[in-house]
Amino acid sequence: MKSYEKNLDDLIFYDIYPTSFYDSNGDGVGDLNGIREKLDYVASLGVNAVWINPFYKSVFNDGGYDICDYYSVDPRFGTMEDFENLVAECGKRGIKVYIDLVIGHTSDEHPWFIDSCKKERNEHSDWYIWTPDLITRDELCVANPKERDGCYRINYYFKQPALNFGFEDPDKDKPWQWHYTDPRLKPLRDEIVKMMKFWCSKGIDGFRCDMALFMVKGSKTHDGTVWLWNTLIGEVHKEYPHIAFLAEGGIPSLSVGRCGFDLDYLTHDVQSYNALIRNERGMNIARYFELGDNYFSENGKGNVANFVDYTMNLDKEIANRGAYVFGTGNHDLTRVSEGKSEEMMKLIFAFVLTWKSVPLIYYGDEIYMKYMRGIHKDGGTVRTGSRTPMQWSEAKNRGFSVADKNLLYLPVNEDGESVEKQEKRGNSLLHVVRKLTELHKKMPYSAGVKVIEDGYPLIYERHTDSGIYTVFIQPAKARTERVVDYGETLIAENCTVTNGKLTSEGVCFAIFHR
Numbered sequence: 001m002k003s004y005e006k007n008l009d010d011l012i013f014y015d016i017y018p019t020s021f022y023d024s025n026g027d028g029v030g031d032l033n034g035i036r037e038k039l040d041y042v043a044s045l046g047v048n049a050v051w052i053n054p055f056y057k058s059v060f061n062d063g064g065y066d067i068c069d070y071y072s073v074d075p076r077f078g079t080m081e082d083f084e085n086l087v088a089e090c091g092k093r094g095i096k097v098y099i100d101l102v103i104g105h106t107s108d109e110h111p112w113f114i115d116s117c118k119k120e121r122n123e124h125s126d127w128y129i130w131t132p133d134l135i136t137r138d139e140l141c142v143a144n145p146k147e148r149d150g151c152y153r154i155n156y157y158f159k160q161p162a163l164n165f166g167f168e169d170p171d172k173d174k175p176w177q178w179h180y181t182d183p184r185l186k187p188l189r190d191e192i193v194k195m196m197k198f199w200c201s202k203g204i205d206g207f208r209c210d211m212a213l214f215m216v217k218g219s220k221t222h223d224g225t226v227w228l229w230n231t232l233i234g235e236v237h238k239e240y241p242h243i244a245f246l247a248e249g250g251i252p253s254l255s256v257g258r259c260g261f262d263l264d265y266l267t268h269d270v271q272s273y274n275a276l277i278r279n280e281r282g283m284n285i286a287r288y289f290e291l292g293d294n295y296f297s298e299n300g301k302g303n304v305a306n307f308v309d310y311t312m313n314l315d316k317e318i319a320n321r322g323a324y325v326f327g328t329g330n331h332d333l334t335r336v337s338e339g340k341s342e343e344m345m346k347l348i349f350a351f352v353l354t355w356k357s358v359p360l361i362y363y364g365d366e367i368y369m370k371y372m373r374g375i376h377k378d379g380g381t382v383r384t385g386s387r388t389p390m391q392w393s394e395a396k397n398r399g400f401s402v403a404d405k406n407l408l409y410l411p412v413n414e415d416g417e418s419v420e421k422q423e424k425r426g427n428s429l430l431h432v433v434r435k436l437t438e439l440h441k442k443m444p445y446s447a448g449v450k451v452i453e454d455g456y457p458l459i460y461e462r463h464t465d466s467g468i469y470t471v472f473i474q475p476a477k478a479r480t481e482r483v484v485d486y487g488e489t490l491i492a493e494n495c496t497v498t499n500g501k502l503t504s505e506g507v508c509f510a511i512f513h514r
Contacts, residue, residue: 008244008262008322008323008358009445009446010440010444011323011358012047012049012359012361013047013050013051013325014047014361015050015330015361016051017030018032018034018053019064019076019387020388020389020390020409020410021034022034022390022392026401027407028401028403028409030409031076032073032078032082032083032086033078033086035086036082036085036086038392039090041419045366045434046433046440049095049098049205050098051099051208051360052098052099053100054067054100055073056068057073058074058107060378060379061157061159061160061379062378062379063377063379063383063387064378065210066105066107066108066160067107067110068106068109068110083202098206099199099207099208100207100210101196103163103192103209104155104215105154105155105156105160105161105163108158109159112127112128113127116130116148116152116161117147119147119149123187126164126184126185126187126188127163127188128162128164129152129162129177129217130148130151131152131153131174132149132175133149134150138151141153141154142158142161155211157379163215164185165188165189165215165224166181166224167180167217167218168180168216168222168224169220170218177218180227181227189232193232196232196236197239197240200236200239200243204243205243205244206246206262207243208248209248209261212247213247213254213259215228216228222254225254225259229245229260233260233261244263245260247259247261247265248265249267250267250270252264252318252324253314256321257321261322263322263323263324263358265327265360266327272311273307273326274294275306276294276295276307277294277328296347296348298341298477298506300456300477304455308458311355312449312451315356323358323445324357325360326358326359327352327360328349328352328360328361328365329386330360331383331386333383334371334383334385334386335365336362336365337368342428342429343494344507345365345368345429346432346493347473347493347509349433350432350436350509351458351471353433353437353439354443355449355471356448361433366429366430367416368422368429369388369416370413370415371386372411375388384410388412389401389412389413391418391419392418392419392420393419394418397412398414398418399418399419399420400412427493439490439491443462443469447463448462448463449461449462450463456474456475457473457482458474458475459471459473467487467513469490469513470512470513472484472511477507480495480502480503481501481502485500486512487513487514488514489511490512490513493509494507495508495509
């Protein structure tokens with residue numbers, strides 16, 4: 001089944017970090033019932049899919065990405081019944097549900113790993129990557145302090161032992177490196193497929209696959225990665241052919257083009273994406289990014305041509321196989337609003353929601369939520385500042401929770417407006433985002449794109465069955481006077497369009513139809 005047959009053509013994602021979205025029971029932590037209670041708001045945004053970050057049982061050394069039980073809902077989020085009710089309510093509103101699939105590693109407190117640490121052989125002994133002794137010289141290996149003699153391979157934090165999907169090109173001098181097709185690895189793969197089918201049976205629509213291209217170790221040609229994912233996805237599709245797979249890969253030509261994924265999203269490793277909306281002079285918290293001038297900077301010194309070329313070539317590479325996702329952000333990145341005005345955020349959303357891509361909105365970006373510096377929780381490090389509670393109202397804790405402030409999962413950011421205030425302000429970012437999501441439905445992924453200018457301003461066309469939509473975006477703060485003979489004006493922000501002439505004194509965008 002191809003991506004377009006799964007109704008992905010007009011998809012708009014909304015990424016929800018569950019601990020910070022809405023607290024329904026007053027314990028200071030967001031939960032599944034909290035998401036369910038706010039679904040009318042989510043639907044009002046015009047989105048039709050939610051990606052929910054991990055809610056599985058975890059010790060939260062990495063924000064829930066260190067799982068202790070793949071088959072359980074962590075009590076802080078509720079119960080399995082709560083999840084089933086959430087999925088059902090999403091279905092009533094035409095919202096698809098994607099959940100995180102985190103199978104590159106588990107928590108070191110997962111029963112599988114506890115078994116694997118034992119000296120005696122057992123069914124989980126080979127489910128992790130073990131060296132034969134404690135003196136192995138490998139920077140990614142950690143000495144085991146328990147019964148078993150040896151070191152175990154990790155992903156990121158030392159409390160995240162890597163599951164064993166094998167190596168693409170095993171080193172003959174390291175017998176603990178097994179080829180990815182080694183039959184000893186099949187029991188783990190079978191368990192992963194069983195687990196995925198368990199969640200499919202709960203009515204979900206897809207998986208977002210964490211660190212998707214790093215499962216098979218020592219990858220050079222990516223043949224092992226291609227083989228693994230086609231195997232796993234193929235097994236799931238035998239019983240659930242409609243399930244879609246979204247990769248955290250950042251290389252759609254590989255993940256969608258070869259591995260069987262339907263979608264992949266542009267990550268911080270795609271420099272043309274960083275140069276578009278992430279690079280910012282003076283941002284000492286930028287972390288992944290080369291500081292400089294991004295395209296959506298008022299000084300007009302950025303570059304959009306590289307992003308345009310990259311994505312247009314990418315679209316050709318994955319044509320008829322799937323699509324790539326272009327988002328405002330996610331739980332791993334500083335907030336896109338950092339260093340930008342609300343007016344500039346409107347331009348960014350105009351691009352995200354009209355460019356030839358599958359858009360993704362990170363919760364709170366639609367109300368201009370700000371990054372919060374100087375906080376750290378659950379292994380989040382610099383990322384924690386992008387995971388603060390959703391700002392719903394001007395009530396206690398900005399409407400996120402009725403709990404005392406000292407019980408809150410994270411402090412509420414008092415900077416910026418709430419949903420309540422944005423709703424009341426007629427030309428707020430929230431209202432503009434809703435207009436743009438409605439327009440996106442008229443120019444889905446399959447609609448063609450033609451770039452007219454790729455500087456300041458950026459002008460491009462989307463070609464649909466109902467005519468041509470022309471998008472005009474000017475991020476440079478300067479007086480603009482342009483002839484815009486593009487038909488009916490559908491939306492014009494911070495500019496006027498009169499008798500075929502667009503005039504603006506600052507940053508602006510407009511969309512036309514003919």
